[in-house]
Amino acid sequence: MALKRHEKETFVQELRGNFEKSQHAILVDFRGITVPAVTEFRRKIRQSGGHYKVIKNTLAVRALEGTPLAALKDKFIETTAIAYCDTDPVALAKVVVDFSKDHPQIVVRSGVVSGSQMLDASGVKALSAMPGLPELRSRLLGTLKAPSAKLVRLLNTPAQQMVRVLKAHGDKDAEKLS
Numbered sequence: 001m002a003l004k005r006h007e008k009e010t011f012v013q014e015l016r017g018n019f020e021k022s023q024h025a026i027l028v029d030f031r032g033i034t035v036p037a038v039t040e041f042r043r044k045i046r047q048s049g050g051h052y053k054v055i056k057n058t059l060a061v062r063a064l065e066g067t068p069l070a071a072l073k074d075k076f077i078e079t080t081a082i083a084y085c086d087t088d089p090v091a092l093a094k095v096v097v098d099f100s101k102d103h104p105q106i107v108v109r110s111g112v113v114s115g116s117q118m119l120d121a122s123g124v125k126a127l128s129a130m131p132g133l134p135e136l137r138s139r140l141l142g143t144l145k146a147p148s149a150k151l152v153r154l155l156n157t158p159a160q161q162m163v164r165v166l167k168a169h170g171d172k173d174a175e176k177l178s
Contacts, residue, residue: 015063024089050085068115
């Protein structure tokens with residue numbers, strides 16, 4: 001059943017609101033995929049913090065205008081769906097690329113990161129190979145923590161050496177008394 005004009009306008013405004021919040025998106029061709037596979041794909045994307053929409057191209061182009069994802073307007077051709085998120089582009093890319101390995105009907109077309117960096121299919125695959133946000137945070141924390149831990153070890157070293165010297169003297173004195 002076709003949408004009426006006011007329904008389309010409401011739908012486009014809703015989508016524009018979602019796209020304005022999102023900084024990262026990946027476009028995929030979904031031709032030939034089964035309904036259970038699409039359901040599983042949507043579930044995995046939701047778990048990664050993203051959203052997946054199949055939208056009529058003309059409506060998608062209208063919704064993209066004036067949003068961080070506007071660079072994707074020219075990429076909406078034939079059967080195109082969009083997976084988008086506002087948090088971790090690496091997690092989204094990992095889900096899409098991993099799922100496309102198991103389901104060759106999902107073909108990655110292009111993407112945009114941080115609202116400005118355009119990616120082709122190989123760029124999206126490279127993005128999926130990067131460490132995720134939690135791993136990057138833990139690496140950063142480890143890097144920030146390393147100098148202070150080293151300082152503590154260096155400050156403890158003279159005290160440890162003094163204790164060893166005193167213990168050695170104590171052991172030496174104990175041997176003399178025995």
